[in-house]
Amino acid sequence: MNFSNTVLTWYNNxxxxxxxxxxxxxxxxxxSEIMLQQTQVQTVIPYYKKWIIKFPTIFDVANASDDILFKxxxxxxxxxxxxxxxIACNQIIKDHNGKIPKTVDQLITLKGIGEYTSxxxxxxxxxxxxxxIDGNVKRVMARVLRLxxxxxxxxxxxxxxxxxxxxxxxxxxxxxxxxxxxxxVCKPKNPLCSICPVASFCMAYIKNQxxxxxxxxxQTKRLPHYTIGVGIIWNKDKILITKRKKNALxxxxxxxxxxxxxxxESIKKCIKREVFEELSIDVDVLKFITKVKxxxxxxxxxxxxxxxxxxxxKIICKASDNYKWISPNQFDQFAFPKANHHIxxxxxNQEVI
DNA sequence: AAAACGTGGCG
DNA sequence: TCGCCAAGTTT
Numbered sequence: 526m527n528f529s530n531t532v533l534t535w536y537n538n539x540x541x542x543x544x545x546x547x548x549x550x551x552x553x554x555x556x557s558e559i560m561l562q563q564t565q566v567q568t569v570i571p572y573y574k575k576w577i578i579k580f581p582t583i584f585d586v587a588n589a590s591d592d593i594l595f596k597x598x599x600x601x602x603x604x605x606x607x608x609x610x611x612i613a614c615n616q617i618i619k620d621h622n623g624k625i626p627k628t629v630d631q632l633i634t635l636k637g638i639g640e641y642t643s644x645x646x647x648x649x650x651x652x653x654x655x656x657x658i659d660g661n662v663k664r665v666m667a668r669v670l671r672l673x674x675x676x677x678x679x680x681x682x683x684x685x686x687x688x689x690x691x692x693x694x695x696x697x698x699x700x701x702x703x704x705x706x707x708x709x710v711c712k713p714k715n716p717l718c719s720i721c722p723v724a725s726f727c728m729a730y731i732k733n734q735x736x737x738x739x740x741x742x743x744q745t746k747r748l749p750h751y752t753i754g755v756g757i758i759w760n761k762d763k764i765l766i767t768k769r770k771k772n773a774l775x776x777x778x779x780x781x782x783x784x785x786x787x788x789x790e791s792i793k794k795c796i797k798r799e800v801f802e803e804l805s806i807d808v809d810v811l812k813f814i815t816k817v818k819x820x821x822x823x824x825x826x827x828x829x830x831x832x833x834x835x836x837x838x839k840i841i842c843k844a845s846d847n848y849k850w851i852s853p854n855q856f857d858q859f860a861f862p863k864a865n866h867h868i869x870x871x872x873x874n875q876e877v878i
Numbered sequence: 879a880a881a882a883c884g885t886g887g888c889g
Numbered sequence: 890t891c892g893c894c895a896a897g898t899t900t
Contacts, residue, residue: 557896558896559896559897560896561895561896561897562895562896562897562898563883563884563885563894563895563896563897563898564884564885564886564895564896565885565886565887565894565895565896566895566896567886567887568885568886568887568895569896600884600885600886601884601885602883602884602885602886603883603884603885603897603898604883604884605882605883605898605899606883606897606898609898609899636898636899637897637898637899638898639897639898639899640897640898641896641897641898642896642897642898645896657896659895659896659897660894660895660896660897661895661896662896700896701896704896705896707896708895708896713893713894713895714888714889714893714894715889742893744892745892745893747891747892774882774883774884775883775884776883819884819885820884820885820891821883821884821885822882822883822884822885823881823882823883862884863884863885863886
């Protein structure tokens with residue numbers, strides 16, 4: 526049996542019934558593909574289910590406020606995906622009469638849809654013969670073709686192979702099959718070659734060199750670490766939250782104000798200074814609440830949260846897009862970064878002063 | 879075109 | 890504890 530039929534047969538016998546595999550609705554396929562970018566299947570499943578119920582069509586997304594969209598994305602990460610997704614929904618309404626286009630050339634013009642996602646949607650939802658190359662496919666191909674790296678040259682070899690071997694009758698299932706294979710069998714570490722359906726096609730396996738492909742990456746640099754002061758600013762029974770600027774890190778999410786500590790600065794001074802610089806108000810920094818360690822993709826932080834009392838000044842949002850005074854029982858109505866979630870349970874645990 | 883962009887799980 | 894990795898795209 527040839528490569529394409531081998532992959533397809535394996536997929537048909539081993540596929541899991543993920544919720545986005547119960548439909549051919551291109552909108553739903555699209556939602557799943559955006560959520561799955563750099564995000565594991567098990568993480569996506571609950572988000573996908575809730576999203577589809579709340580926003581069943583592109584029109585529901587186009588008409589929703591960004592706060593509600595972010596709330597349904599809260600915790601998934603890479604929040605610009607939400608902005609891009611809504612922009613793309615509007616593009617479709619404006620330029621495609623509300624119908625999701627089916628060719629790669631049209632799909633790739635939509636915000637947030639690149640080379641991978643355009644091929645995925647066109648093949649899975651519309652049965653167009655386009656191969657996909659994601660992280661899984663890259664690894665499978667590196668081993669099958671015995672390619673050390675992911676250079677332009679290597680990628681071209683993968684493309685040639687996939688172009689020749691994609692299943693013409695079921696391109697979408699072939700694509701999902703090779704991705705599933707990469708995730709569950711041809712894993713980064715300890716690949717399960719003994720049960721791999723394409724082992725007989727795999728040059729690395731045949732030469733007994735599976736561990737050499739792809740070559741290990743160079744060591745990544747240690748992530749920089751920053752210490753951040755965070756103010757839980759009280760005015761009577763309300764707490765101040767601010768909305769992070771769009772297109773920035775965590776753009777569009779709400780948070781407690783604060784910022785990076787300066788050299789030779791105390792946490793309390795840092796919070797007082799940051800709050801004044803960012804909001805033009807004066808606060809008294811009081812009791813320590815909790816410390817939160819958190820790691821982002823390109824740096825790490827430790828948050829030091831303190832209770833604060835609003836003192837004087839009219840709020841001017843210099844470093845944020847908006848602000849609100851809310852009660853602690855309203856935290857769940859806004860989308861917050863994960864690091865802020867770790868502060869919530871400590872806020873009411875003690876007296877403010 | 880290298881860096882930015884979240885979070886969770888695993889070895 | 891820490892690095893790696895996950896259905897990538899944008900600037």
